[in-house]
Amino acid sequence: MKPDNIREVRYMKWLGHAAFGLVSQGGVRILTDPFDNSVPYPHIALECDVVTVSHEHFDHNGVEGLKGSPRVLRAVVGKEATPLDETVGDVRFRVVPSLHDDKGGSLRGPNGIFVMEMPDMTVVHLGDLGHPLDEKTVSAIGKCDVLLVPVGGHYTIDGKTAAQVVRSLRPKVAIAMHFKTSYIKDWPISGPEDFEAEWKSVKKLPPGEFDVDLSPDKLGPETEIWIPAI
Ligand SMILES: [Zn+2]
DSSP: OOOSSOOSTTEEEEEETTEEEEEOTTOOEEEESOOOTTSOSOOOOOBOSEEEESSSSTTTOOOTTOBSOOEEEESEETTEEOOOEEEETTEEEEEEEEESSSSTTTTTOEEEEEEEEOSSOEEEEOOSOOSOOOHHHHHHHOOOSEEEEEOSOSSSOOHHHHHHHHHHHOOSEEEEESOOOGGGTTSSOOOSHHHHTTSSOOEEOOSSEEEOOOOGGGOOSSOEEEEOOO
């Protein structure tokens, strides 16, 4: 059965904040970091097979009330992010531990980076990353084709540090997330402007589903920067 809002393989949709819906080539429907109902984005009505949760904050772990009975993969167990490694259908999910701040986790605790290895591409979701990546973490992540990167600052890395993280992972496409929009205009995070200013050009996506096509004839040699809309 096809999900409501995603048409087919390779389609993605930004649902607001750090939540994306995506479908693997083999049809595994993934939902990343769903926010709970207190977050004023439109309610998530996506049916999915797997939900990833980067850390246990309300704007990332709203798994209650989701349609169906998806498998929930939680990166943080107890006080730490654990190096989970599970395969569902044609997707291997790995967690690379990281922190939610740049003070050793003392402010906001642990955060898990989800690496989703699919036959045709690897998608990396950084969760609420709070610091630049060291070499060890970069090599633990490994190949990264599509990067979902927080850029709004305050609770996560800001636009400038996000650009540094993009340059260290060198994805084919980096998609900004976790920034201020009209839905969360009172939140103390910034819009994507500082991140955008780091690049020669950025592509603004229209609201709704978008296709991720990594065919060489579709992409240049440089990382493409995409700013989604909702
Ligand atoms: Zn957050």
